[in-house]
Amino acid sequence: MIIEGLDAPHAGVLISYLTDAEEISDFCRELGVVAVQLHGDVETGQLRRLKEIRPDLFVLKSLVVKQDNAEELLRLVDDTHAFVDMYITDTFDPRTGAKGATGLTHDWNVSAELVRRSPKPLMMAGGLHPENVGDAIRAVRPAAVDAHTGLEGPDGRKDRAKVAKFVAEARRAFDEIG
Numbered sequence: 001m002i003i004e005g006l007d008a009p010h011a012g013v014l015i016s017y018l019t020d021a022e023e024i025s026d027f028c029r030e031l032g033v034v035a036v037q038l039h040g041d042v043e044t045g046q047l048r049r050l051k052e053i054r055p056d057l058f059v060l061k062s063l064v065v066k067q068d069n070a071e072e073l074l075r076l077v078d079d080t081h082a083f084v085d086m087y088i089t090d091t092f093d094p095r096t097g098a099k100g101a102t103g104l105t106h107d108w109n110v111s112a113e114l115v116r117r118s119p120k121p122l123m124m125a126g127g128l129h130p131e132n133v134g135d136a137i138r139a140v141r142p143a144a145v146d147a148h149t150g151l152e153g154p155d156g157r158k159d160r161a162k163v164a165k166f167v168a169e170a171r172r173a174f175d176e177i178g
């Protein structure tokens with residue numbers, strides 16, 4: 001219902017840990033979304049298959065940064081970029097095993113290296129908030145930014161003032177880097 005009510009340029013994005021191309025496609029059809037953000041360990045063959053069966057679907061693939069996996073992520077970009085429309089970085093939480101929405105930053109040098117390597121645009125995420133998003137954009141030069149935890153108020157809901165400041169700071173930094 002909410003997804004159906006969205007007017008362009010707004011569109012629903014499914015965030016999912018699904019890893020099977022057919023299941024991802026079916027769930028996107030059921031929900032009526034045109035974009036999917038994949039946070040699971042999706043095999044390259046499944047990404048290829050997803051593009052074959054659903055060329056209309058905008059596929060965002062997460063690159064979950066850990067302490068020591070930069071080379072692995074660079075290889076993942078090399079192997080998958082033909083089947084991915086955009087990458088999104090995120091931060092692994094070793095205490096919980098969570099691969100997204102952890103509120104933790106990671107080594108921005110790794111994100112910057114991924115931006116340089118990727119032929120596809122990269123959205124930066126992982127612990128961003130209004131106070132650090134400008135520095136992150138200037139350091140990493142991503143195509144876009146995203147945040148979750150850093151925009152919440154004490155009640156766990158998105159805080160309007162934090163969102164407005166985040167957007168203003170991000171726009172200022174993107175204008176600066178051109």
Ligand SMILES: O=C(O)c1ccccc1NCC(=O)[C@H](O)[C@H](O)COP(=O)(O)O
Nearest residue numbers: 100101102103104125126127147148149
């Ligand atoms: O948003 C979620 O609830 C979520 C849950 C599980 C995996 C990923 C999720 N969101 C993906 C995002 O796009 C977040 O912006 C990204 O994980 C950054 O989160 P945070 O570090 O809390 O800003």
